[in-house]
Amino acid sequence: MSPYDPSAFPPFAVTVDLVVLTVRRHSLCALAVRRGEAPFQGRWALPGGFVRADEDLAMAAARELEEETGLCAHDPGTPAPAPGNGAHLEQLATYGDPKRDPRMRVVSVAHLALAPDLPAPKAGGDAHSARWAPVETFLEPEDEETGALAFDHAQILADGVERARSKIEYSSLATAFCPTEFTVGELRRVYEAVWGVALDPRNFHRKVTGTPGFLVPTGGTTTRQGGRPAQLFRAGGATLLNPPMLRPEV
């Protein structure tokens, strides 16, 4: 058989699913929407939807992200085009188990989005409601009310969280969780929330301010955390952290 005979290929649906992460109240939170229809009706799921016929995968992910959160995605590498409401968006992995959707063959291209803390989420079209919750809520569903995520979304979320946890080690990705201007302490609390550990403020300060191009001071200061006023920084041009930030053992 010719592998490109248009009449011979099996029919697939292609969707994008989003792992949208943010840091709220010192914990790493993910966005979930409640499913309004079968299967898994009433269960929580990752936001997502079909890729349209004329749409790139990244475009589809950015569109879904905007529909669900109002965030404007920007490609990694380029500085945020719309300061304040931009989000980091990157492809995560693709999930295509034949049985992952009971109705039909669906291949889902999962994307990972990282955003600063946001106002209350707005529900998307196919969801009765949406909410932020700590990732453990979905990954260790002890909570009777929440339950496990629909489809294979728990696996997708776990993969997205793991990607975020490892990528902030060697890149400036953690700044995607911060507003345009932020203090060293705020950035440290991002690392602490994502990794679930406590970091030494003095060593962290030395590391991030000593890495050329990582942080650029804006000149301003803030006292919004209480205590002594802290310098404000913006993310510098450096995207790779070399040597990396070391994640403490366990």
Place this chain on the structure above:
Amino acid sequence: MSPYDPSAFPPFAVTVDLVVLTVRRHSLCALAVRRGEAPFQGRWALPGGFVRADEDLAMAAARELEEETGLCAHDPGTPAPAPGNGAHLEQLATYGDPKRDPRMRVVSVAHLALAPDLPAPKAGGDAHSARWAPVETFLEPEDEETGALAFDHAQILADGVERARSKIEYSSLATAFCPTEFTVGELRRVYEAVWGVALDPRNFHRKVTGTPGFLVPTGGTTTRQGGRPAQLFRAGGATLLNPPMLRPEV
């Protein structure tokens, strides 16, 4: 519109494409097949094919890999089930530009395979011939005879090479390029070929033998490289290298 209405989704074809890498004669080589039909007839391309209706993505990639090379893929994390002809296989990324295939909407889930040096490749079903060539041959197509890869395969190959280059820094992945038993020098030549740099033999030896669980001596020695006989090792259980192997600055 309901995002899961089966009558509403646009038709997609889903393929897997393979970036198969090996180290031959001190250089990093990729497998390419010559296209036997339009479009890009006669041009070199990455091996690949359609995902079947009842097939997982990883299964499809493993099947294509076996068809093209005879290699038996094994999941990362588990030791090679078939010593000598096993290959590391992992998902790379998914490419879905609407115009990437001029005939129809094709989403390709690219996979990365790493294999020890192999005998001459055998041609797959849809290819007139297949060959190994240094990755630069395809990425910097100065060679008139070879030309650029078909479709977006140059980008896929570049992404696969970059994945391999970065992943051997912090994992034991480089052993996937080696036969079951290998010497420290052979492993070092893998790093040198993949990174295109020269490494200090003494510091490299100290690093790999000093990392617990990375290498386990088999007791044997070999002299196949000439010079003093070298100890033979197998890959140990450790899959992560902490601290990582440092890639020298360009």
Place this chain on the structure above:
DNA sequence: GATCATAGTCGTCTGCCTGACGATAAACAC
């Protein structure tokens, strides 16, 4: 068989980075 070339292996030294932690500074609450 002596010499040479090649590769492998063990050590040494120096500089950089990290982790642990003391000390000081600048705000706010009372």
Place this chain on the structure above:
DNA sequence: GTGTTTATCGTCAGGCAGACGACTATGATC
């Protein structure tokens, strides 16, 4: 003012990497 909180600077010891010397064990060559 005193206490609390957070930010920032400094010091010190240990670990690791880069540079490189030294020695070992083989095959090739004369």
